Amino acid sequence: MHIRFTKMQGAGNDFVVLDETRGALGLSKAQYRWLADRHFGVGADQILTVRPSPGPGLDFEYIIHNADGGEVEHCGNGARCFVRYVRDKGLTDRNPVRVKVQQGELSLRLNDDGRVTVDMGPPTFELGRIPFNSQDLDPQTRGAWEQWPLQLTTDRQVLVSVLSMGNPHAVMLVDDVDTAPVREWGPQIENHPRFPARVNAGFLQVVDRSHVRLRVFERGTGETLACGTGACAAVVAGIRLGLLDNEVDVQTHGGVLTIAWQDDATHTAPVLMTGPATTVFEGEVDVPDVD
Numbered sequence: 001m002h003i004r005f006t007k008m009q010g011a012g013n014d015f016v017v018l019d020e021t022r023g024a025l026g027l028s029k030a031q032y033r034w035l036a037d038r039h040f041g042v043g044a045d046q047i048l049t050v051r052p053s054p055g056p057g058l059d060f061e062y063i064i065h066n067a068d069g070g071e072v073e074h075c076g077n078g079a080r081c082f083v084r085y086v087r088d089k090g091l092t093d094r095n096p097v098r099v100k101v102q103q104g105e106l107s108l109r110l111n112d113d114g115r116v117t118v119d120m121g122p123p124t125f126e127l128g129r130i131p132f133n134s135q136d137l138d139p140q141t142r143g144a145w146e147q148w149p150l151q152l153t154t155d156r157q158v159l160v161s162v163l164s165m166g167n168p169h170a171v172m173l174v175d176d177v178d179t180a181p182v183r184e185w186g187p188q189i190e191n192h193p194r195f196p197a198r199v200n201a202g203f204l205q206v207v208d209r210s211h212v213r214l215r216v217f218e219r220g221t222g223e224t225l226a227c228g229t230g231a232c233a234a235v236v237a238g239i240r241l242g243l244l245d246n247e248v249d250v251q252t253h254g255g256v257l258t259i260a261w262q263d264d265a266t267h268t269a270p271v272l273m274t275g276p277a278t279t280v281f282e283g284e285v286d287v288p289d290v291d
């Protein structure tokens with residue numbers, strides 16, 4: 001199958017963007033995996049597919065596949081690239097743009113400085129909806145919130161905060177992201193049996209109340225240069241643990257994302273994420289029939 005694609009990146013989290021607004025491409029899971037493959041395909045952390053509006057009040061729908069070919073609920077950096085794509089391609093002149101993703105609807109605004117602000121909606125803390133199995137675990141209190149002990153190996157236990165930004169996140173505090181064992185502990189947390197849908201593992205270093213450094217080992221992809229939902233989850237966790245103010249610059253290996261969350265007693269305020277979204281190149285490719 002011969003297809004056109006656009007290669008994009010947001011803070012170094014990179015995407016192959018496909019247009020299905022004029023008809024479905026019908027790619028299989030294995031073909032998404034092939035497109036994401038950096039050696040045999042185009043190469044990307046995720047594949048974003050733009051579709052027409054599924055209903056009233058919505059401008060588009062977009063779906064997300066991880067590099068392993070699995071479809072996922074949400075992608076923060078991808079959302080910013082999505083809006084840059086539909087505006088640059090002339091598919092809409094609306095601002096903000098409203099889009100359906102698997103777990104709800106998002107509102108995205110292209111700012112005058114070229115960055116994009118996404119209303120990511122409220123975080124979810126209900127353990128069963130993350131999903132996280134806390135049976136027989138005793139949480140430790142820090143600030144006004146909790147951290148859960150997670151046994152990684154017989155002799156290693158870590159503390160994580162768990163929440164969903166539409167997709168599942170476990171956030172652990174580290175002294176220094178540069179020396180944190182992200183590549184070793186990341187897969188152990190991602191595939192931990194306490195997370196039945198697997199999880200994105202964030203490693204958060206608090207610099208001061210409005211600056212953090214973050215690395216994320218993403219479910220279905222591995223470590224990326226930035227993770228938008230991971231940045232939201234890390235800042236929400238930092239705020240609830242009493243460590244951060246309501247607006248925080250998150251330094252990732254690929255750039256800075258600004259996350260704002262006006263928390264109150266209900267913890268239901270939406271999280272706002274602002275960051276870059278850039279087109280890298282356009283291309284065409286023959287996608288093989290792969291298994």
Ligand SMILES: N[C@@H](CCC[C@H](N)C(=O)O)C(=O)O
Nearest residue numbers: 075076077167219227228229
């Ligand atoms: N890179 C993304 C998150 C993509 C999905 C994630 N790997 C998952 O499986 O939930 C972001 O910017 O949020």
